[in-house]
Amino acid sequence: MAQSVVVSLKEKINNQWRDRPRSQGSLLSAYGEPAIWLTGGALVICLAMILGLLLLILINGLRTFWPARVVHIKLRNGQAVLGEITRSEWYRPDPAFLEQLSPDQRALYVEAIEAHDGWVKRELIRIGNYELTNEHFRWVALPEIAPGGGTFPDWALVIERVTWGRFYGFPVGFVVGETVTATEPQQIWQEFQKHHPRVRQRWRRIRQLETRTLGDINYALEKSRLRLRTIELREGKSSPAYQELAQQFARQEAELQQEYDSVRTEIESLRRENSQYGLRLRTADGQEKDIGLADIVRAYPANQLSLGERLALYGSRVWEFLSDEPREANSEGGIFPAIFGTAFLTLLMSLAVVPLGVVAALYLREYAKAGVVVSTVRVAVNNLAGVPSIVFGVFGLGFFCYVVGGTIDQVFFSARLPNPTFGTGGILWASLTLALLTMPVVIVATEEALAAVPRSMREGSYACGASRWQTIRRIVLPRAMPGVLTGAILAMARGAGEVAPLMLVGAVKLAPELPLDHRFPYLHLERSFMHLGFHIYDLGFQSPNSEAAKPMVFSATLLLILLVAALNLGAMVLRSRLRKEMRATHL
Amino acid sequence: MKGRVLMNGEEKRTANGPLTRLIADGPAVTHRKRRRETLMPDQWPDESPGTGKLIQTETETASPVALGTPVPLAKVLSAGASRLDAIARGEPFESEIHAEFAQETPILEIDHFSLSYGPKQVLFNISMIIPRGKVTAIIGPSGCGKSTLIRCINRMNDLIESVRIEGDIRLDGTSVFDPAVDVTEIRKRAGMVFQKPNPFPMSIFENVVYPLRIQGVRDRRVLAEVCERSLRAAALWDEVKDNLHQNAMQLSGGQQQRLCIARALAGDPEVLLLDEPCSALDPIATNKIEDLIRELAGTYTIVIVTHNMQQAARISDFTALLYLGRLIEYGPTRRIFSAPHLPETEAYVTGRFG
Numbered sequence: 001m002a003q004s005v006v007v008s009l010k011e012k013i014n015n016q017w018r019d020r021p022r023s024q025g026s027l028l029s030a031y032g033e034p035a036i037w038l039t040g041g042a043l044v045i046c047l048a049m050i051l052g053l054l055l056l057i058l059i060n061g062l063r064t065f066w067p068a069r070v071v072h073i074k075l076r077n078g079q080a081v082l083g084e085i086t087r088s089e090w091y092r093p094d095p096a097f098l099e100q101l102s103p104d105q106r107a108l109y110v111e112a113i114e115a116h117d118g119w120v121k122r123e124l125i126r127i128g129n130y131e132l133t134n135e136h137f138r139w140v141a142l143p144e145i146a147p148g149g150g151t152f153p154d155w156a157l158v159i160e161r162v163t164w165g166r167f168y169g170f171p172v173g174f175v176v177g178e179t180v181t182a183t184e185p186q187q188i189w190q191e192f193q194k195h196h197p198r199v200r201q202r203w204r205r206i207r208q209l210e211t212r213t214l215g216d217i218n219y220a221l222e223k224s225r226l227r228l229r230t231i232e233l234r235e236g237k238s239s240p241a242y243q244e245l246a247q248q249f250a251r252q253e254a255e256l257q258q259e260y261d262s263v264r265t266e267i268e269s270l271r272r273e274n275s276q277y278g279l280r281l282r283t284a285d286g287q288e289k290d291i292g293l294a295d296i297v298r299a300y301p302a303n304q305l306s307l308g309e310r311l312a313l314y315g316s317r318v319w320e321f322l323s324d325e326p327r328e329a330n331s332e333g334g335i336f337p338a339i340f341g342t343a344f345l346t347l348l349m350s351l352a353v354v355p356l357g358v359v360a361a362l363y364l365r366e367y368a369k370a371g372v373v374v375s376t377v378r379v380a381v382n383n384l385a386g387v388p389s390i391v392f393g394v395f396g397l398g399f400f401c402y403v404v405g406g407t408i409d410q411v412f413f414s415a416r417l418p419n420p421t422f423g424t425g426g427i428l429w430a431s432l433t434l435a436l437l438t439m440p441v442v443i444v445a446t447e448e449a450l451a452a453v454p455r456s457m458r459e460g461s462y463a464c465g466a467s468r469w470q471t472i473r474r475i476v477l478p479r480a481m482p483g484v485l486t487g488a489i490l491a492m493a494r495g496a497g498e499v500a501p502l503m504l505v506g507a508v509k510l511a512p513e514l515p516l517d518h519r520f521p522y523l524h525l526e527r528s529f530m531h532l533g534f535h536i537y538d539l540g541f542q543s544p545n546s547e548a549a550k551p552m553v554f555s556a557t558l559l560l561i562l563l564v565a566a567l568n569l570g571a572m573v574l575r576s577r578l579r580k581e582m583r584a585t586h587l
Numbered sequence: 588m589k590g591r592v593l594m595n596g597e598e599k600r601t602a603n604g605p606l607t608r609l610i611a612d613g614p615a616v617t618h619r620k621r622r623r624e625t626l627m628p629d630q631w632p633d634e635s636p637g638t639g640k641l642i643q644t645e646t647e648t649a650s651p652v653a654l655g656t657p658v659p660l661a662k663v664l665s666a667g668a669s670r671l672d673a674i675a676r677g678e679p680f681e682s683e684i685h686a687e688f689a690q691e692t693p694i695l696e697i698d699h700f701s702l703s704y705g706p707k708q709v710l711f712n713i714s715m716i717i718p719r720g721k722v723t724a725i726i727g728p729s730g731c732g733k734s735t736l737i738r739c740i741n742r743m744n745d746l747i748e749s750v751r752i753e754g755d756i757r758l759d760g761t762s763v764f765d766p767a768v769d770v771t772e773i774r775k776r777a778g779m780v781f782q783k784p785n786p787f788p789m790s791i792f793e794n795v796v797y798p799l800r801i802q803g804v805r806d807r808r809v810l811a812e813v814c815e816r817s818l819r820a821a822a823l824w825d826e827v828k829d830n831l832h833q834n835a836m837q838l839s840g841g842q843q844q845r846l847c848i849a850r851a852l853a854g855d856p857e858v859l860l861l862d863e864p865c866s867a868l869d870p871i872a873t874n875k876i877e878d879l880i881r882e883l884a885g886t887y888t889i890v891i892v893t894h895n896m897q898q899a900a901r902i903s904d905f906t907a908l909l910y911l912g913r914l915i916e917y918g919p920t921r922r923i924f925s926a927p928h929l930p931e932t933e934a935y936v937t938g939r940f941g
Contacts, residue, residue: 369748370748454785456781456783456785457785457787458746459743459746459779459781459785460781460785460786460787460847460850461787461797461801462743462746462774463741463743463774463778463779463781463851464774464775464778464797464798464801464850464851464854465771465772465774465775465798465801465802465854466771466797466801467771467801470801474787474797474800474801475787478788478789479788581788581834581836
């Protein structure tokens with residue numbers, strides 16, 4: 001009985017559900033669900049794109065420094081290839097290419113093509129040894145490979161060199177002077193590890209002497225010459241002041257020349273000592289080659305490394321990347337000058353844009369009488385944010401470099417003319433150009449922050465007898481600080497990632513000196529600089545060895561993203577701390 | 588100006604209303620707005636109490652420019668309706684001022700004072716004296732101009748453009764509008780406390796000594812002394828003496844308002860202007876502030892604007908009733924509440940309008 005009641009009730013409910021009233025022909029927009037799916041879907045797509053990008057950069061950027069194993073491949077034509085597999089792909093061989101092959105080779109290709117619907121797999125191998133092969137990379141198609149396939153020989157060494165890129169080969173001897181002291185790989189490796197650190201130490205000493213000591217001498221000489229030239233321009237060549245200074249200069253020149261010569265001798269002796277040591281290697285196709293130990297940055301038997309050694313190698317490469325100067329047209333070595341240039345540029349830009357933007361916004365919001373003029377200015381400032389950045393670059397070059405810099409050169413650095421000092425691209429002009437570019441961001445954010453300061457708070461201050469400026473200084477500005485910081489963050493993020501205008505006003509492929517060094521006045525704002533964004537462009541599109549530079553592009557991009565994220569994070573922490581102080585817990 | 592305030596009222600209302608209503612009555616809202624602009628004030632349709640209140644609050648906090656909804660007074664009031672109608676029509680009106688003021692020493696004299704915001708006149712020919720050392724309350728329905736009047740005393744209305752004034756306000760005999768007078772000096776002599784507690788986002792100590800800081804006082808001993816004296820005077824010392832360097836924003840609403848009073852006292856003013864100081868506070872905090880006002884009376888001259896007639900009756904010595912920018916009646920509080928001269932005043936204080 002009870003069960004039948006339950007059943008009938010169920011039926012009833014089911015029937016009701018089936019026959020429920022449905023609105024006839026009502027609008028799709030009357031339902032909520034499609035809108036949720038539409039908006040949510042859009043969000044998911046956006047997130048997927050951003051995360052995909054970040055993931056791509058992260059994986060590729062981190063993979064760059066991982067020491068891969070070295071493969072030794074014997075080819076059917078008797079050649080052998082030694083190197084790291086970079087990537088592999090499927091391709092369709094060109095019929096003309098097949099025509100020119102010998103019949104048995106063609107048969108192999110045809111077999112492989114037929115097995116995979118016209119596609120053949122090939123692998124890109126980094127073979128290095130550029131001075132012998134004239135290639136850094138080489139494609140090897142599967143049909144080319146002899147039956148044995150690839151092996152991973154124990155004593156295949158990877159050599160990272162100061163010049164010519166990497167070298168792959170087997171050790172056959174360790175050379176000291178004219179004699180070969182070791183011939184067994186194990187012994188050679190031990191000898192290498194014994195001598196290499198000392199050789200590198202001397203190499204670093206040479207580099208320091210060349211850049212620092214000789215640089216200082218040259219700098220001092222140049223300074224004296226400029227002083228002489230200044231006097232010459234001011235008083236003429238026949239004046240007694242010039243004559244006196246010229247004698248003094250000649251004396252100083254002689255002294256410096258002596259000093260220069262002694263440093264040169266020291267460098268020569270270090271060089272001679274270093275050049276004794278060499279590593280004799282045999283390449284995959286049997287050529288022998290001696291490489292000076294001083295030329296070797298790093299060498300390792302790639303196939304013998306344990307996980308710990310690989311990690312250590314990885315760490316040392318990352319450290320080199322972060323702290324060293326670039327080599328080999330930027331495709332090897334580090335990018336420290338670019339990191340420094342970017343951070344320094346962003347800092348200088350913030351120093352210029354934040355105070356100026358805040359003061360301008362203060363006038364617009366606090367002092368200017370609302371009216372047509374102020375509205376026009378506001379609209380103009382907002383529109384400035386939409387101007388393509390290259391336009392700012394052109395303006396910066398035309399105005400800052402040529403007009404302002406040119407005038408400065410005329411007035412203060414006339415001795416150095418026709419070589420420009422400030423009259424060309426430099427970090428000062430670049431930062432001012434970026435400051436101009438990001439000014440609207442700061443002004444708009446500051447104005448909003450000022451407008452958000454409650455009227456009651458200003459009134460409270462006025463009612464205490466404060467003047468307008470006192471109120472702004474003590475009440476409005478502190479209260480608006482989080483908003484101002486938001487503007488500064490946005491400006492910094494925008495400025496740090498900007499490339500186009502920098503190419504015109506001072507970013508260069510390779511800057512010989514940092515804008516900050518040990519020589520008075522320490523800060524050299526006229527110098528050109530390296531920039532991460534420009535570096536990425538240069539690596540990716542201007543590099544002669546683009547295949548080797550490609551991983552560096554990812555690493556540099558990853559670093560740029562991290563740098564911008566770090567800058568933002570720092571400012572955000574500061575802002576949240578300020579906000580906490582401002583927040584009212586009651587009311 | 589008025590149009591904008593009404594728009595604000597509308598916006599608030601629709602924003603607060605339930606979503607369904609908003610959709611259902613969408614066109615009706617705009618319709619009502621249109622009607623409101625064309626009809627005379629006393630013909631306006633009755634609003635629900637909640638709505639009316641919202642508009643009032645908006646009027647009071649947004650800006651003193653806002654003259655809110657005039658109450659359909661004439662409709663409710665039987666006795667003297669014709670006179671209030673006459674006021675609404677803008678005919679001249681003679682304020683009823685009691686004779687008791689003859690014995691008082693005035694500290695403030697408001698002399699035939701009128702004020703307009705652009706084309707909109709807000710105060711009409713107000714003349715009254717504020718007796719020294721006494722508590723004077725200004726009451727009246729929303730939008731009658733009482734806040735505007737009190738803000739003229741320390742020239743807070745200077746901050747608003749397009750203000751025009753006629754007549755004069757004299758503090759101790761000198762006109763506050765005299766071009767030779769330093770406005771910051773006026774504001775130091777007439778300290779002000781606002782409707783909403785507005786402590787600055789800094790420590791309690793810094794809040795209290797703010798008037799001294801802006802005068803350039805740096806002597807830590809003087810600052811500490813003034814801080815303690817002011818906080819004691821504002822009956823806040825015992826509650827905050829152990830954490831003077833705590834952020835003032837963390838105090839409760841009532842404490843914040845007393846802090847604002849302490850801040851006003853730190854400047855050593857002669858007159859204390861209180862603009863509805865309790866309207867944002869709960870009854871207990873209100874009680875404390877009222878006790879404080881009674882204690883401060885005598886030492887300071889206090890002018891308080893209030894919505895709350897009981898409050899005016901409890902704490903003030905004299906009461907002025909404003910309506911539509913006119914001073915209706917001004918006299919000793921006892922008389923105003925028990926035996927006013929005008930029937931309109933009686934109607935207002937007994938809650939029959941406003």
